[in-house]
Amino acid sequence: MGRDTLSLARELRYAESQSTAELEARALTALRDLVRHAKTHCPFYWDAALPDPDSLQQLSDVERLPYLTRDMLRHHHHRMAWANAPRRLLLGHTHGTFDESVRFIWDRTRQAWDKANRLRGHAWHGFDIGDRELHLWPIDPPCTTAGRLKQRLRETRDSLTAESQINSLALLDGRIAPRDAWAQWHEFNPARVTAYPSMLAELIQSGMDCGIDVRNPALRAVFLTGEVTFDWQRRLIESALGVPTIQCYGLQEVGAIAFACERGHWHVSAESVIVEIIRDGRPARPGELGEIVVTGLQSHAMPMIRYRTGDMARAAEISPCRCGRSLPIMAPVLGRGADYLVTTDGRQLAPHEVVAALSEVLLPGTFQVDQDEHGDITTSVIEADHLPINWQNRVIQRSREMIGRFRICTVNAVPTLRRTAFGKCRYVTSNRRPRPLH
């Protein structure tokens, strides 16, 4: 594929044994290089107030750089690109949690970093190249000859590296029946699976409903990514498949960000990304909810400097991980900012809190909660025989206890839950204040 993935992966395995000071020095050098590169080669950053790279003396000086928002990316991605790059640049688009995807520009170097980071994260759990991997993933149908050729190349690569794909979009729109997807799964007999949690939970549920024994003998772990995993999803996946789940965090426009180790801590890929948790324009204090802001140190094709992800985490004092790795640990992502409900008294409820509260009445995974701009909420519930008597009133009562008794809370029965264009399922959304912390 013309990438340096394997030599980079070997280098990363060595780098993770370096001291914290060595990792920070390495990241600071990469940050200075990135800022210098952006100021020199990317028209968008000619106008931005970027400081002199040599004035960045420590890693926390990243706080002196301006933020990059999703809107800036949407409107200026061409001006953000490396002008006159010596290598070919690639145009991608996100399968983001928001319906509207954004375009981004990347190159083979960043692709190699992403893959090398994945290889390292998977190696922590005993996986190596060649261990069969199944991706349950959205695949855009190719609509040009070049696209079809690229897809064929990808399939050849997949067969060489023992990977296989099930297109989650085809599952959603009925082009693939769950029974056929399970037949493909069992024939391939993967050692590991990478999936969106909501999609995998639904596939497992529909398989079990059809009476299929979903386990396969070679499977050792499931890597979950792309969405926040709810407890009920983790329990369902682990009990049905009989293997542990492992959390991975990344954004297509930035790359791989963090992988959970065998102790469950999210270790940041510090050689290629700086992660901050920001509240009101300053680092969030321990216990505070903040927005995750990331800087992609290997994003030279389109420098991603202090990108506001819209993802939320609760800052915490974190002691070194007992796994012994010195890569920094980040607090787990709790959800999108726009997935937090705002109560009458101004508190913010994380999606998992809302789902847990309503799961006292309804089965998790069978309902979606939407808050409108006035603060009122609507719960959409999949019609089913198992709903308890008087469920509507109980849902309304529990919703009011959560959100405030003077809010209008309504329920309606629906045939199925809404998903985004890329198959993600947002169980809780709010229009009350799309960006609550800024």
Ligand SMILES: [Zn+2]
């Ligand atoms: Zn660890």
